[in-house]
Amino acid sequence: MTGDNAEELAVEQALALVGGRNHARDRADDHARDRVDDQARDRADDRTGDQTGDQMPHKQNPGEPADPHPTPYATPSAPFAPSPPASPAPALPWDRARAVAARAGRGGPLAVVRLPLDRALGHVLAEPLAALTDLPSFDTSAMDGWAVAGPGPWTYEEGVSLLAGGGESPTAARLPDGTAVRIATGARTPADTTAVIRSEHAHVDEARGLLSTRRPVVTGQDIRPRGQECRSGDQLMPAGTVVTPAVLGLAAAAGYDALPAVPRPRVDVLVLGDELLAAGLPHDGLIRDALGPMLGPWLRALGAEVSGPRRLGDDADALREALASSDADLIVTTGGTASGPVDHVHPVLAALGAELLVDGVTVRPGHPMLLARLTPDGPHLVGLPGNPLAAVSGLLTLAEPLLAGLAGRPAQDAYRALVHADVPGHPHDTRLVPVVHRAGRAGGRDHVAPLRYNGPAMLRGIAAADGLAVVPAGGVRSGTEVEILDLPWAPATPWTEGCFT
Numbered sequence: 373m374t375g376d377n378a379e380e381l382a383v384e385q386a387l388a389l390v391g392g393r394n395h396a397r398d399r400a401d402d403h404a405r406d407r408v409d410d411q412a413r414d415r416a417d418d419r420t421g422d423q424t425g426d427q428m429p430h431k432q433n434p435g436e437p438a439d440p441h442p443t444p445y446a447t448p449s450a451p452f453a454p455s456p457p458a459s460p461a462p463a464l465p466w467d468r469a470r471a472v473a474a475r476a477g478r479g480g481p482l483a484v485v486r487l488p489l490d491r492a493l494g495h496v497l498a499e500p501l502a503a504l505t506d507l508p509s510f511d512t513s514a515m516d517g518w519a520v521a522g523p524g525p526w527t528y529e530e531g532v533s534l535l536a537g538g539g540e541s542p543t544a545a546r547l548p549d550g551t552a553v554r555i556a557t558g559a560r561t562p563a564d565t566t567a568v569i570r571s572e573h574a575h576v577d578e579a580r581g582l583l584s585t586r587r588p589v590v591t592g593q594d595i596r597p598r599g600q601e602c603r604s605g606d607q608l609m610p611a612g613t614v615v616t617p618a619v620l621g622l623a624a625a626a627g628y629d630a631l632p633a634v635p636r637p638r639v640d641v642l643v644l645g646d647e648l649l650a651a652g653l654p655h656d657g658l659i660r661d662a663l664g665p666m667l668g669p670w671l672r673a674l675g676a677e678v679s680g681p682r683r684l685g686d687d688a689d690a691l692r693e694a695l696a697s698s699d700a701d702l703i704v705t706t707g708g709t710a711s712g713p714v715d716h717v718h719p720v721l722a723a724l725g726a727e728l729l730v731d732g733v734t735v736r737p738g739h740p741m742l743l744a745r746l747t748p749d750g751p752h753l754v755g756l757p758g759n760p761l762a763a764v765s766g767l768l769t770l771a772e773p774l775l776a777g778l779a780g781r782p783a784q785d786a787y788r789a790l791v792h793a794d795v796p797g798h799p800h801d802t803r804l805v806p807v808v809h810r811a812g813r814a815g816g817r818d819h820v821a822p823l824r825y826n827g828p829a830m831l832r833g834i835a836a837a838d839g840l841a842v843v844p845a846g847g848v849r850s851g852t853e854v855e856i857l858d859l860p861w862a863p864a865t866p867w868t869e870g871c872f873t
Contacts, residue, residue, distance in 0.1 A: 463732030463739065466769060466802040466842070470783070472729050473743055473770045476752060477777020486630045489623060492615045494675060495633035496780045501609040501619070504627030507601040511561045512536075514594045517570040518583055519561050522549030525584040528576075534559040552583045561595055568594035602626070612781055614675075637778040640700040641667050641680035644691065644707040645758060646714070650683065662760045662831060663706045667767070671704070673860040674772055675779045688716040692723060701751050701778055704771060707758030709740045717742070717755045726753070730770060734801040737828030738765030743774070759828040765804045768840060768857055786842055786855040790819040795854065797847030806837035807856065820856060834859075 464472065484498040513519065519534065520526050527550060536558035547553065547562040555561065555568060567589050575584045602608060608622060615623075615631065623631055641664070648661040664681040671678045679700070684690045686708070695703060708717040721728065721744050729752075730743040741762075742755040754771045756763040773783035792810065797803050807820040822841060825832035834840075841848075842855035 463734045464730055466733055466735040469730045469733040469735075469741075469743075469769055470773050473754075474773035474777050474783045476729055476743065476745065477774040477783075479777075480749070482634050482780045484632055485635050487633045488630050489620050489628065492623075492631045492633055493617065493620060495615050495631070495636065496675070497609060497611050497613045497615065497619075497631065498634045498780065499632040500607045500611050501613070501623060501626070501628075501631070503602045503604050503606045503608055505604050506599040507625060508596050508598060510598050511565070512596045513555045513557055513559050513561055513568045514596050515568055515570045516557050517555060517568050517594065518552045518574050519547060519555045519565045519568055520552045520583070520589070521547040521562075521564050521566050522551075524550075524552075524589070525577075525582045526550055526552035527581055528552045528554070528583050530578075530581070534562070565595065566591055570594060614781060634780040636675055636677040637701040637775050638699070639671050639676040639678045639702045639704060639775075640694070640698050641671070641678060641682070642691065642694055642703060642705045643681045643683045644686060644705055644716070646685045648683065648685075663756070663758075663763050666760070666831075667704060667706070667763075670767060670860075671771070671775070674775050675781065676702070676775055686714040686716065688720060691716055692720045695720060695724060695746060695753065698751060702771070702774065703746075703751060703753045704756060704767075705753065706756050706763055709742055709755040709757055721746075721753070733766075733769060735765060735769060736798045736801050736803050737762035738769065738804070739801070741766035741770055743770045757828070760831045761806075761826065761834055762828040764834055765840075768804070784857060786857050788853040789856045790817050791841065791848055791850060791852060791854045792819045792821045793850045795822050795841060795843050795848050797843045797845050800845045802845065803843040803847075804857075805841045805843055806833040807839050807841045808837055809839065820854070 482498060487495060513534075518526075518528070533554040533556065535556045538559065545562060547564050549564075552569075553562065561568070569583075569585050569587075569589065573585050573587050575586070576582075577584070608626060609619060613619060615633065643661055643664045645661075647658055648664075649658050650661055650664070652660075654660055661681075661683070664683065668678045668681060682694065684694060691705075691708075705717055708715045711718070724746060726744040726746045728742060728744050730741070732739060733741055735741075737759060738757055739762075740755075740757050742753075744753045744755070745751075746753055752774060754766065754774065756766040756771075776783040789809070791807070795803075795805055806823040806826050808823060810819050810821050812818045820839060820841060823833040823837055826834075838859050838861070840857045840859070842857060848854050
């Protein structure tokens with residue numbers, strides 16, 4: 373038993389250490405192979421020291437003699453038959469794997485497209501957003517009321533008003549001292565205006581044609597002067613800013629009809645596994661495909677343009693053809709990353725001469741995830757484990773930082789938050805645990821609560837979560853801080869207390 377199947381044992385071992393429970397020992401014989409694998413991996417890590425894993429090619433190294441008995445994978449057109457790949461390189465620590473993925477995403481120059489404002493939402497600015505005009509572009513009234521000049525009381529002309537968008541009134545282009553004119557919010561104020569008096573603060577003597585106020589008048593009150601918000605040429609937003617609805621509004625106000633943006637990275641999703649059903653209830657050893665419906669929306673939330681999912685089953689030739697013909701920036705596969713009889717991802721990558729950047733990560737769930745570069749100029753492939761929560765782990769560990777680099781935006785940084793309960797850890801790997809944020813009560817600090825149903829094959833916990841706790845080896849105690857990765861949405865349900873925690 374390898375990879376995510378050791379998750380339950382790891383949790384029990386940690387609970388035994390923290391809480392004195394011994395039932396994990398009763399299952400030791402069933403998991404002997406897991407411990408042997410883990411010990412071998414630890415020895416390999418010790419031998420390799422600070423190896424980053426950036427260069428782990430399948431291809432033959434320059435200067436090496438040709439293999440006298442080449443496998444079918446050396447030539448993509450050769451007949452395809454699965455065979456186990458060479459001994460894998462040591463798995464990378466979780467934080468180092470994320471750094472490798474982020475660096476891979478930043479490996480080339482970013483393309484630039486000009487998008488109309490109605491198509492730019494969610495894209496990233498390829499250039500700084502500089503104002504094309506002063507904001508506001510002329511002195512305007514901030515309130516409905518009266519524009520006045522000089523000290524009062526003021527005379528006014530009945531029936532004359534200044535409206536927003538009405539241009540300059542010939543009778544009020546310049547306001548002489550001692551006079552007033554009605555004005556609407558957003559209208560241009562006449563030259564020599566001292567202040568705007570709000571309608572509710574003004575007293576109008578219609579019989580005498582006089583305007584007065586009992587409040588003191590401050591020069592410039594309720595006037596928005598030209599350039600108050602910015603001057604033409606001022607930088608409003610830096611390159612790399614995600615275009616939100618508010619950014620669209622600012623861009624329009626500043627004079628833009630289109631924005632220079634980085635195209636969304638194109639992603640193909642390939643679902644592997646003959647045991648998966650696209651519809652209906654599980655039956656006869658078949659299970660529902662949970663990842664196909666989930667990955668597309670999740671990747672779109674990370675800023676990608678997604679095609680698929682395509683369901684390929686356990687067909688190595690179909691997988692190889694799909695990879696060779698893809699024009700995406702990133703290909704995401706589900707399942708098939710281990711070394712079982714129908715795990716074809718490694719052999720197919722070898723056949724295509726791909727370069728492995730990450731081959732396994734010391735994280736639970738999701739240990740057998742991988743990142744590869746199919747050609748020197750891309751595209752990349754992220755191989756996710758088949759278990760649903762393990763796939764989420766791979767998505768946030770490798771796909772998220774890679775997509776951030778491809779889209780020109782910074783990758784999400786983990787931050788620290790107080791945890792409200794003991795969280796068991798793996799004996800020597802990082803563990804990602806679904807959590808939900810809670811507001812502090814009675815003056816207490818805000819915190820996160822770990823959620824149940826967090827096994828590698830489970831989605832019930834992550835469906836109620838708004839973050840993942842990055843739990844170090846050995847676990848964390850209640851009342852201490854733990855690193856948090858946010859999910860790109862608010863929690864789905866308000867009733868996680870008791871049911872999920």
